[in-house]
Amino acid sequence: MDAALTKFLLLLLTGPAIPARSMKLGEGPMAGNAGNAETRPLAIEARGLVKRFDGFTAVDGVDLAVPEGSIYGILGPNGAGKTTTLRMLLGIIDPDVGLRRVLGHDRPHEVAHTIGYLPEERGLYPAMKAYEAIAFLGALRGLPLAEGRRRGRELLEEHGLGYAADRQIRQLSKGMAQQVQLLGTLVHDPRLVVFDEPFSGLDALNQGKLERMIRALAAKGTTVIFSTHVIAHAERLCDEVAIIAGGKVPFAGPVDVARDRIRPQVRLETRASDGPWRSALPAEARHEGNFWYFSLPESGIEPLLRALIEGEAGILSLSIERAGLHDAFVAIAGEAAARALEEEKEEARR
Amino acid sequence: MSEQRRSGRLSTLAAAYVVARRDFVAILFSRSFIFFLLGPLFPIVVGGLAGGIGQSVKEQADRPELGIAMSAEDVAAMRSAHQRIAGQIGLSMPVLVTVKELAPGEAFDPAAAMRANRANLAAIVTGTPAAPVLTGPDERIRDWQGRVALLAAEARASSPATYPEVTLAGIATSKADQTHSRLVTAQLGQTVLFLLTMLLAGMVLSNLVEEKGNKIIEVLAAAIPMDAVFLGKLFAMLAVSWVGITVWGLTGSAVWLAAGGSLQDYPAPALGWPTFLALGVVYFSLGYLLLGSIFLAIGSMASTVREVQTLSMPVTMLQLLNFFFASYALSRSGTAVELAAIAVPFSSPFAMLARAAQDGAVWPHVAAIGWQLLWVAVLVRGGAALFRKRVMKSGPAGTVKRSLWQRLRSA
Numbered sequence: 137m138d139a140a141l142t143k144f145l146l147l148l149l150t151g152p153a154i155p156a157r158s159m160k161l162g163e164g165p166m167a168g169n170a171g172n173a174e175t176r177p178l179a180i181e182a183r184g185l186v187k188r189f190d191g192f193t194a195v196d197g198v199d200l201a202v203p204e205g206s207i208y209g210i211l212g213p214n215g216a217g218k219t220t221t222l223r224m225l226l227g228i229i230d231p232d233v234g235l236r237r238v239l240g241h242d243r244p245h246e247v248a249h250t251i252g253y254l255p256e257e258r259g260l261y262p263a264m265k266a267y268e269a270i271a272f273l274g275a276l277r278g279l280p281l282a283e284g285r286r287r288g289r290e291l292l293e294e295h296g297l298g299y300a301a302d303r304q305i306r307q308l309s310k311g312m313a314q315q316v317q318l319l320g321t322l323v324h325d326p327r328l329v330v331f332d333e334p335f336s337g338l339d340a341l342n343q344g345k346l347e348r349m350i351r352a353l354a355a356k357g358t359t360v361i362f363s364t365h366v367i368a369h370a371e372r373l374c375d376e377v378a379i380i381a382g383g384k385v386p387f388a389g390p391v392d393v394a395r396d397r398i399r400p401q402v403r404l405e406t407r408a409s410d411g412p413w414r415s416a417l418p419a420e421a422r423h424e425g426n427f428w429y430f431s432l433p434e435s436g437i438e439p440l441l442r443a444l445i446e447g448e449a450g451i452l453s454l455s456i457e458r459a460g461l462h463d464a465f466v467a468i469a470g471e472a473a474a475r476a477l478e479e480e481k482e483e484a485r486r
Numbered sequence: 487m488s489e490q491r492r493s494g495r496l497s498t499l500a501a502a503y504v505v506a507r508r509d510f511v512a513i514l515f516s517r518s519f520i521f522f523l524l525g526p527l528f529p530i531v532v533g534g535l536a537g538g539i540g541q542s543v544k545e546q547a548d549r550p551e552l553g554i555a556m557s558a559e560d561v562a563a564m565r566s567a568h569q570r571i572a573g574q575i576g577l578s579m580p581v582l583v584t585v586k587e588l589a590p591g592e593a594f595d596p597a598a599a600m601r602a603n604r605a606n607l608a609a610i611v612t613g614t615p616a617a618p619v620l621t622g623p624d625e626r627i628r629d630w631q632g633r634v635a636l637l638a639a640e641a642r643a644s645s646p647a648t649y650p651e652v653t654l655a656g657i658a659t660s661k662a663d664q665t666h667s668r669l670v671t672a673q674l675g676q677t678v679l680f681l682l683t684m685l686l687a688g689m690v691l692s693n694l695v696e697e698k699g700n701k702i703i704e705v706l707a708a709a710i711p712m713d714a715v716f717l718g719k720l721f722a723m724l725a726v727s728w729v730g731i732t733v734w735g736l737t738g739s740a741v742w743l744a745a746g747g748s749l750q751d752y753p754a755p756a757l758g759w760p761t762f763l764a765l766g767v768v769y770f771s772l773g774y775l776l777l778g779s780i781f782l783a784i785g786s787m788a789s790t791v792r793e794v795q796t797l798s799m800p801v802t803m804l805q806l807l808n809f810f811f812a813s814y815a816l817s818r819s820g821t822a823v824e825l826a827a828i829a830v831p832f833s834s835p836f837a838m839l840a841r842a843a844q845d846g847a848v849w850p851h852v853a854a855i856g857w858q859l860l861w862v863a864v865l866v867r868g869g870a871a872l873f874r875k876r877v878m879k880s881g882p883a884g885t886v887k888r889s890l891w892q893r894l895r896s897a
Contacts, residue, residue, distance in 0.1 A: 223704075223708075226708045227708070228704065228707045228708050228874075229874060229875075230874075245710070245711055246495065247495070248495065248496070248708070248709050248710065249494055249495045249496065251708075253705065253708040253709070255701075255704040255705060255708070257701040257704065258701065259701025259702040259703075259704070259705065260702060261508070261512065261702060263512060263516070264512075272504075272508055273705065273709075275504045276496075276501070276504055276705070276706065276709035276710055277496075277709055278494045278495055278496045278500075
């Protein structure tokens with residue numbers, strides 16, 4: 137089989153060539169998004185944020201660079217430091233050490249009128265009417281009350297909750313109240329929206345709605361940053377992620393770069409079980425039934441394919457799967473963090 | 487979503503106004519405000535009832551009776567004399583009770599009668615109006631000796647004495663009366679101030695704890711400076727209290743005027759009624775702001791109602807001490823004690839209100855208001871800083887549960 141055929145087979149099996157990059161875990165946290173940070177202005181920039189509570193270091197040297205107009209995810213299990221990081225970025229608390237810059241300002245409250253924030257622990261005044269609650273949240277961000285009331289009603293109508301505009305928050309279901317707060321977060325049309333675990337407590341339908349809303353926000357240039365322990369949301373939505381575990385950020389950058397941190401996985405099925413071609417397989421290749429499993433070698437798939445064809449292994453199937461964000465998370469944050477993440481997901485599902 | 491952004495950055499005062507407006511409206515249209523307005527009625531009704539019962543008991547207990555055991559003729563003469571004298575000297579004459587009208591030659595042992603005596607029989611007079619014998623405890627009989635002599639003399643007289651008409655020439659007040667009245671005004675002012683500040687500081691604390699329960703505090707903290715949250719909450723409750731004071735004042739005045747009362751019947755405070763009342767509102771406001779900011783700081787450290795109670799108890803006790811201190815300084819005008827009461831920020835409003843009742847100088851009030859405002863600013867800033875430090879510690883699941891003591895120590 138000649139080289140052209142080999143290339144054709146390769147293209148057929150794997151699609152466009154996947155760059156086989158050499159990366160080491162634990163590289164500089166900003167390395168992943170350095171390229172982006174240089175080309176796009178940053179909505180948020182944080183360097184070496186440290187926060188200690190009573191001797192416990194909740195956040196330990198976090199660096200972040202969130203490009204304007206991007207959807208940015210902060211991934212990590214509970215207790216990893218996500219909420220504390222977000223609170224520092226928003227100026228709710230000050231870091232013990234480190235610098236933060238939000239929309240070009242060192243003091244986040246100076247640009248509070250261009251920020252929307254939905255905390256993890258949702259809360260509204262139970263006696264307020266839905267549209268008043270939205271207007272109040274807008275007023276806190278500098279939107280005139282009358283304007284907030286008008287837009288509150290509009291937003292509720294737009295999102296199918298117009299019938300509940302005059303109901304008190306205590307009369308709404310938990311999900312509806314959550315939506316009202318979400319609309320209140322956006323009523324003043326912020327440039328930067330920060331969501332802390334926005335999907336928790338929402339049913340699948342409303343999770344889908346929220347995902348669409350986040351995409352729509354980003355499409356019109358709003359920067360969205362959200363924390364989550366559900367990797368699937370981050371994988372579907374985010375341009376960039378920061379993986380946070382134990383108060384540190386071992387990775388921050390584009391999702392693709394995170395996924396490329398671990399080598400694509402190869403699954404090979406052969407007719408022959410043995411032959412000289414076996415020596416071409418990586419040493420760590422695992423054999424289960426007719427299948428071989430191993431990471432894509434750094435030299436790429438071509439030398440292996442050539443050896444398989446020339447050694448008449450009889451290729452029945454060959455697939456090369458790019459690592460998912462979950463695998464990347466496991467590789468970057470460690471098994472323990474990944475396990476914690478899974479447990480939280482299960483708990484949330486229950 | 488709109489095509490252009492229309493919100494603008496809020497100053498601290500504007501942000502405080504947003505919070506205050508929300509709180510003010512929420513409190514004003516809540517059921518708790520009705521109870522707040524009705525609040526003073528309870529002590530008035532309870533006080534009135536208790537006072538009425540107490541007065542009745544006091545009258546029963548404090549008007550000991552003088553028993554009389556004489557011949558029927560002497561008893562009649564003594565009773566008639568008692569009626570005439572009591573008409574002139576009123577309550578200072580003991581109540582006369584006939585124990586026994588003795589038959590001629592009948593023996594009577596007053597000591598035995600006293601031992602077997604009814605509750606209010608304090609002494610017994612026997613013998614005749616010419617030679618009365620007063621039997622009873624030493625202290626009592628010495629006290630009544632003169633009155634019994636007067637009674638017996640009146641009973642012995644062949645014709646009832648005539649008493650000259652005394653022409654009364656009243657003046658509005660004397661210096662002694664004025665001093666006394668101003669002291670009473672000062673005391674009343676301090677007491678009302680104390681009760682109001684404690685009531686409102688407690689309310690603002692409950693309001694903050696409720697806020698934490700509603701979990702909206704993080705939304706506020708993210709949007710506006712914590713100083714603004716503090717100021718907004720403090721001033722909202724202050725505005726509510728002004729509404730309350732206005733309602734109480736108008737209602738009380740209406741009732742008082744309807745009952746024929748007039749301020750002119752009462753000696754004016756040293757600075758005059760309008761200035762005194764205006765200063766009363768100012769000192770109430772400052773006293774409330776000082777105490778309220780402390781209570782808000784406490785609220786920032788507490789996460790449950792029980793913790794709030796535990797933490798606020800010592801502050802309440804301290805405030806009570808401040809009140810007593812200012813009350814003690816009340817009658818020591820111009821002494822170091824009064825100056826100390828004015829200098830201590832928490833007793834200063836009480837001491838200065840008392841001064842407004844007793845002293846006509848205005849400048850000390852200007853200085854004291856400035857001093858108290860300075861402390862309000864310090865406490866609001868301190869409380870807000872503490873709040874930021876203590877409240878927004880970590881995510882809900884990451885919060886490490888610590889004892890109250892640990893939190894206090896680290897605060």
